[in-house]
Structures are given as structure tokens and as C-alpha cells.
Amino acid sequence: MLKVLDTAELGTWVEAIIKAHDVIGIQARADKFDFGPLAKVQDLRLDYDVSLNAPKRFFLLPDEKLFTFKKDEAKSAQAAEPFVLFGVHPYDLIALRQLDKLFEMDNPDVHYLSRRAKAIVVAVDVQKPSAHVFAGCLGFEHVEDSYDILLTKIGNEYLADAATAAGEKLIALGKGFTKADDTHLAARKKIWDENKQALRRHELKPNKAQITAQLEKSYDHKIWKEKARLCFSCGSCNLVCPTCYCFDVADRLNWDLASGERVRTWDGCMLEDFATVAGPHNFRNQREARYRHRYYRKGKYVPDKIGEFSCVGCGRCIGACVTHIANPVEVYNAIMEA
Amino acid sequence: MGKIALKDIYLPETATAVAIRQLTPTEKCFEFKLDSGKSLGHMPGQFAEISLFGIGEAPISISSPPHGEPTFEMGIRQVGSLTGALHRLSVGDKIGVRGPYGTTFPVTTAMKGKDILFVCAGIGMIPLRSAIKYVLSHRKEYGKIHILSGTRTPAFRLFSDELEQWGKVDGVRLLETVDQPDDGWKGNVGVITTLFSKISFDPKNTVALIVGPPVMYKFALLELRKLEMSYANVYVSLERKMKCGVGKCGHCQINGLYACQDGPVFRYSDIAETREAI
Ligand SMILES: Cc1cc2nc3c(=O)[nH]c(=O)nc-3n(C[C@H](O)[C@H](O)[C@H](O)COP(=O)(O)OP(=O)(O)OC[C@H]3O[C@@H](n4cnc5c(N)ncnc54)[C@H](O)[C@@H]3O)c2cc1C
Numbered sequence: 001m002l003k004v005l006d007t008a009e010l011g012t013w014v015e016a017i018i019k020a021h022d023v024i025g026i027q028a029r030a031d032k033f034d035f036g037p038l039a040k041v042q043d044l045r046l047d048y049d050v051s052l053n054a055p056k057r058f059f060l061l062p063d064e065k066l067f068t069f070k071k072d073e074a075k076s077a078q079a080a081e082p083f084v085l086f087g088v089h090p091y092d093l094i095a096l097r098q099l100d101k102l103f104e105m106d107n108p109d110v111h112y113l114s115r116r117a118k119a120i121v122v123a124v125d126v127q128k129p130s131a132h133v134f135a136g137c138l139g140f141e142h143v144e145d146s147y148d149i150l151l152t153k154i155g156n157e158y159l160a161d162a163a164t165a166a167g168e169k170l171i172a173l174g175k176g177f178t179k180a181d182d183t184h185l186a187a188r189k190k191i192w193d194e195n196k197q198a199l200r201r202h203e204l205k206p207n208k209a210q211i212t213a214q215l216e217k218s219y220d221h222k223i224w225k226e227k228a229r230l231c232f233s234c235g236s237c238n239l240v241c242p243t244c245y246c247f248d249v250a251d252r253l254n255w256d257l258a259s260g261e262r263v264r265t266w267d268g269c270m271l272e273d274f275a276t277v278a279g280p281h282n283f284r285n286q287r288e289a290r291y292r293h294r295y296y297r298k299g300k301y302v303p304d305k306i307g308e309f310s311c312v313g314c315g316r317c318i319g320a321c322v323t324h325i326a327n328p329v330e331v332y333n334a335i336m337e338a
Numbered sequence: 339m340g341k342i343a344l345k346d347i348y349l350p351e352t353a354t355a356v357a358i359r360q361l362t363p364t365e366k367c368f369e370f371k372l373d374s375g376k377s378l379g380h381m382p383g384q385f386a387e388i389s390l391f392g393i394g395e396a397p398i399s400i401s402s403p404p405h406g407e408p409t410f411e412m413g414i415r416q417v418g419s420l421t422g423a424l425h426r427l428s429v430g431d432k433i434g435v436r437g438p439y440g441t442t443f444p445v446t447t448a449m450k451g452k453d454i455l456f457v458c459a460g461i462g463m464i465p466l467r468s469a470i471k472y473v474l475s476h477r478k479e480y481g482k483i484h485i486l487s488g489t490r491t492p493a494f495r496l497f498s499d500e501l502e503q504w505g506k507v508d509g510v511r512l513l514e515t516v517d518q519p520d521d522g523w524k525g526n527v528g529v530i531t532t533l534f535s536k537i538s539f540d541p542k543n544t545v546a547l548i549v550g551p552p553v554m555y556k557f558a559l560l561e562l563r564k565l566e567m568s569y570a571n572v573y574v575s576l577e578r579k580m581k582c583g584v585g586k587c588g589h590c591q592i593n594g595l596y597a598c599q600d601g602p603v604f605r606y607s608d609i610a611e612t613r614e615a616i
């Protein structure tokens with residue numbers, strides 16, 4: 001269902017949504033932006049450049065209860081509440097689509113999937129490119145599925161594309177929506193084309209398939225050692241990445257020493273002991289091995305698994321790395337030069 | 339999003355310790371019985387995630403062969419917090435179990451009708467015992483059997499009582515070695531690869547299963563290569579850090595492979611080119 005809404009009417013509509021649902025929305029945090037509970041419509045900033053944290057954290061919680069136990073009895077913790085996630089950029093939605101596949105395949109993960117099933121996602125096309133975004137080089141500047149509603153700002157109007165029944169219900173909460181026509185679709189197409197150029201703050205030379213193919217023969221490339229020399233294994237690049245989903249599992253015991261919970265927490269392959277087993281023996285002892293693993297995972301291992309390139313070009317890691325070595329564009333450009 | 343899976347892949351079922359015996363100064367053998375009364379349903383080579391609530395969870399190989407009963411055995415080395423707590427268990431205590439997980443030794447496929455070479459280095463005896471006992475209880479389906487076993491010292495010989503029994507079975511040749519002998523030791527001394535020169539087998543008609551500490555594989559594989567054994571007939575079981583056992587947490591990756599799903603048992607020819615494997 002395609003509708004248009006005057007930007008002046010957006011506030012009333014979002015207010016109605018806030019009344020009816022728990023809303024997580026994109027908002028300002030000092031001079032940056034992030035997602036958080038949206039209390040009032042004035043806080044919503046659909047003109048943001050990039051969110052500090054990727055929206056994955058509402059589905060794969062940074063610290064998540066898997067089950068509670070009492071002595072020898074365990075009870076699965078699955079109490080996901082429905083919510084509306086408002087303002088997701090296309091590249092981040094593509095990252096979520098990948099996580100959906102990964103958590104669904106082989107052994108479905110009920111914790112992640114039940115949160116996803118209960119969330120209504122309102123995506124928004126990028127209005128202001130961030131400093132390091134390169135999603136345009138990957139074709140991830142726009143998205144044509146996986147949202148409940150996609151909003152695109154066209155002049156003084158928002159084109160609202162509801163792809164699901166839940167999306168249509170949200171639109172029904174608004175007043176002043178009018179019918180869209182072909183000119184709106186043409187205008188959206190134009191914005192997608194423009195964003196393909198605008199979301200290229202770094203220029204990736206090879207295409208996705210070329211990178212995946214080249215990685216087949218780049219294991220001993222000098223770039224890994226060169227870059228990893230400056231890596232201090234802080235894991236920031238893992239933390240901010242919308243497609244990183246590795247986790248650790250541990251138990252927390254209550255004061256009664258009988259009850260407690262098993263939790264999973266985010267983990268990162270760049271951290272020194274990620275692959276260390278009892279012994280101790282670290283299967284990725286060298287920084288360069290860990291550094292290489294991350295780029296192989298984005299460029300080859302996960303693509304081989306799900307058929308999609310697993311760096312979405314958000315550029316967050318580029319900004320997060322204090323030693324300026326975490327730019328996937330530099331890495332993938334370098335391996336093409338043998 | 340589509341339908342929601344109802345089963346929680348992280349939620350263990352419970353089992354009760356029904357027998358515990360000390361194997362070596364650092365290893366104990368536990369027999370557990372699933373409280374559901376069902377059989378674990380594993381095949382040799384697979385592992386399960388074992389937990390003690392409040393302490394944690396770890397992957398442990400299933401050391402008994404499949405037998406349709408609700409009981410199964412595990413040999414556990416005490417190395418840290420969970421394995422330490424497991425060693426303090428008494429008969430009647432409960433544990434959490436998820437599994438079985440992972441790939442199996444090819445006892446019903448590639449090994450059928452072949453001569454079998456078991457190379458059990460140290461704690462590698464624990465997962466291999468399941469396959470050895472399976473093969474011995476289906477003795478007629480396999481050819482000649484060699485069992486090579488190596489430990490640090492005689493005190494660390496695992497399942498030593500059973501070893502002697504195995505050695506007496508028709509067509510089974512058992513050879514043992516220790517890195518460092520003690521006063522009573524009359525057998526071979528040296529690392530496990532020194533046993534290869536003491537046996538003769540037809541490399542064309544033999545399937546080898548090798549399990550041991552990470553450092554051992556390179557040497558054992560090299561020896562087998564010298565004996566003109568094809569890597570397509572060699573199976574290894576690889577240990578990695580594992581936090582989920584079900585292909586999600588990312589910890590067990592060997593390049594693009596997942597040790598918990600694509601392994602722990604690998605046909606060596608499939609991973610010979612995988613850089614992080616051995
Ligand atoms: C497929 C598979 C099958 C296995 N089968 C068996 C089996 O049959 N029997 C068996 O006994 N074991 C088996 N293991 C190994 C077993 O899983 C580990 O010994 C167990 O996870 C250790 O858990 P823990 O809590 O006791 O040790 P932890 O307390 O986690 O650690 C133990 C020791 O390891 C070292 N260590 C661990 N983590 C780190 C770190 N991050 N940094 C530095 N050092 C560290 C330390 O020296 C520490 O004292 C298997 C493993 C795999 C993957």
C-alpha cells in the first residue's frame with residue numbers, strides 16, 4: 001500500500017503511534033544519533049546520518065537472559081514485548097535481514113526470532129549521508145523488502161510504503177494520508193539513484209562477488225599483517241557492526257546460591273581470547289589472524305553461508321577504530337592489487 | 339517475520355549421575371542417565387553440551403557407544419571451573435544436557451568392511467572409545483583393527499582395564515606408549531607416532547581415526563602420508579572453543595567451517611587445505 005503524507009502531518013501520526021505502541025525511535029545524542037525509547041515526537045530525527053549503535057541490539061540483546069534456573073530446573077526466558085522500531089536505514093535493515101537468516105537456519109534461535117516477529121519496523125531512506133558510509137558501493141543504499149513501512153522523504157512529503165498488514169495498521173492510525181501515484185514512485189527511484197552516489201564516502205573498487213572470489217586467494221596477503229600491527233584487539237569494530245552477532249554464554253547465580261540465570265552477552269572475534277580453550281591454547285593467537293578472520297567473515301564465510309555479502313557499508317567501524325585500520329574499503333581494495 | 343520456532347535450542351534437559359569412577363589423577367568417567375528415560379540418540383564422534391546451573395556449560399564428547407538406553411558415559415578432564423565442579427559431583431546429582439551435536443565417525447559408511455587404525459593420543463581416547471566399542475561390538479563388519487594409544491605417563495592411561503580387554507579380541511592389535519615411563523612400565527616409550535613403524539597395515543584398505551591434542555595432528559598426518567595413506571581415508575576430531583554447539587555463537591569457526599556443525603569429526607582430505615584447521 002502506497003500513501004503520501006505531508007511532512008507537517010508526520011508529527012500527529014507519530015504521536016498516535018506512540019500512544020498505541022512502545023516505540024524505539026532514532027533521536028539525537030549530543031552531536032550524534034542513536035535509537036532509544038521514543039517519549040515524544042519532537043525527539044524523532046529522521047534526518048539522521050547514522051546511529052551510534054546498530055539496531056541489532058533490540059533483537060540480539062547485548063546482555064540477554066536465555067533461561068532462569070532454580071536448583072535443577074530450568075525455564076526458557078521468552079517474554080518479548082511487541083514494539084515499533086522507527087527510522088531504520090536501508091543498510092541496517094539489510095543487516096537485520098541477514099541476521100534473520102542466520103538465526104533461522106539449521107537450528108532456529110527462538111530468542112532472536114520471537115523479538116523479530118513481534119517488532120514492526122519502519123525504515124527510512126537516508127536523507128543525510130554519514131562521514132564514512134559506503135553502502136552505495138554495495139547496492140545497499142536502498143532496500144525493497146524486509147520492512148513493514150518504508151518512508152522516503154520527497155520534497156515536502158513522505159512516501160509511505162506499507163508492505164505488511166502490521167504496516168498498514170500503523171498507517172491507519174494517521175490522518176491526512178493520501179493516495180500515492182507513479183510520480184511518487186519515480187521520485188523515490190530518483191532518490192535511490194542519488195543515494196547510490198551519495199552513500200559513497202569511500203570508493204570500493206571491486207564488486208561484492210569479486211571480493212568474495214579474491215578472498216579465496218588472499219590468505220597470505222601482506223595487508224593483514226600491515227594493518228593488524230596497529231590493532232590493540234579492543235573489539236570496537238565488532239561492537240558497532242550491524243552484522244556482527246557472535247556471543248558468549250555464562251551463568252549468573254543469585255545470592256541464594258540455588259537460583260539464577262544463563263545469559264548470553266555480545267562477544268567479538270577481534271578480542272584476544274575469543275578462540276582460547278583450556279590449556280590454554282589460542283587458535284587465533286596472532287592479531288593478524290583475528291583481523292583477517294573478521295574481513296573473511298564479512299566477505300566470504302557468511303556470504304558462503306547465506307548468499308549475501310555481510311558488510312553492509314554502514315562505515316561505523318571506520319569511525320570507531322582509534323588507530324584507523326578498520327576500513328573495509330581499504331582492505332578489500334588492497335587485496336585486489338595482489 | 340515468519341513462524342516462530344517453539345523449541346529453545348539453549349535449554350538443557352536434565353540427567354542424573356548414576357556412576358562415577360576415577361580414571362587417572364585428572365580424569366573421571368561419568369555415567370549419566372537422561373531423566374526423560376529416552377536415549378540420547380548419538381553416534382560415535384558426537385558431543386553434548388553439559389551444564390551445571392550456576393557454573394556454566396561445556397562441550398564434552400560422548401564416550402560410550404550408542405546402545406538405545408537412556409544412559410551414556412563421558413570422560414572428563416579437570417581443567418577449570420565447570421570441569422572442576424563436575425569432578426565434585428556425587429552419584430544422584432543432576433546435570434543439564436543439550437545434544438547430541440556434530441558429525442560422527444563413519445562407522446556405518448566409509449569404515450564398513452575396512453581395516454581400522456585408531457590413533458588415540460591422550461584425551462583423544464575419550465571420543466575414540468565410543469567408536470572403538472562400536473566397532474568391537476560389530477566386529478564382523480570390519481577387517482583388522484589396530485589401536486594405538488599414547489599418554490604422558492602410565493598414570494594417565496585412560497580406560498586401562500578396557501584396553502586390555504580390547505587387545506584380546508580376535509584380529510585386534512593394541513599398542514601402547516608413554517612419553518615418560520615410571521618404574522613399573524615395561525612397554526614402549528616415546529611419542530605416539532613412534533608406534534607407526536611397529537605395525538603393518540594396507541594403506542589402501544585402511545581407514546584411520548586420529549584424535550589428540552592440537553600439536554599431535556601434524557606429526558601423525560605426516561607419518562601416515564609417509565606410509566602412503568590417502569587423506570581421504572583419514573578422519574580427525576578437532577577441538578575448538580564452543581559456546582553454543584548449534585552454529586550461532588561463532589566461537590568454533592575454523593576459517594569458514596563450524597567445528598560444532600561441520601565437525602568435530604572431519605574427513606581430513608576435506609580440510610587439508612583449510613588454513614586454520616591443523
Ligand atoms: C567437541 C569437543 C569435545 C570435547 N570433549 C571433551 C571430553 O570428552 N572430555 C573433556 O574433559 N574435555 C572435552 N572437551 C574440552 C572441554 O570442553 C573443556 O575442557 C571445557 O570447556 C573446560 O571448561 P571449564 O569451565 O572447566 O574450564 P575454564 O574454567 O573455562 O578454563 C579452564 C582453563 O583453561 C584455560 N582458559 C580457558 N579460557 C581461557 C581464556 N579465555 N584465556 C586464557 N586461558 C583460558 C585456563 O588455563 C583455565 O584454567 C571437548 C571440547 C570440544 C570442543
Ligand code: SF4
Nearest residue numbers: 231232234235237321
Ligand atoms: S577497532 Fe581497530 S584497534 Fe579495535 S579491534 Fe577493531 S581494528 Fe583493532
Ligand code: SF4
Nearest residue numbers: 241311312314315317
Ligand atoms: S564491517 Fe564496518 S562498514 Fe561493514 S557492516 Fe560492519 S561496521 Fe559497517
Ligand code: FES
Nearest residue numbers: 583586587588598
Ligand atoms: S559452538 Fe557456537 S557456532 Fe559452533
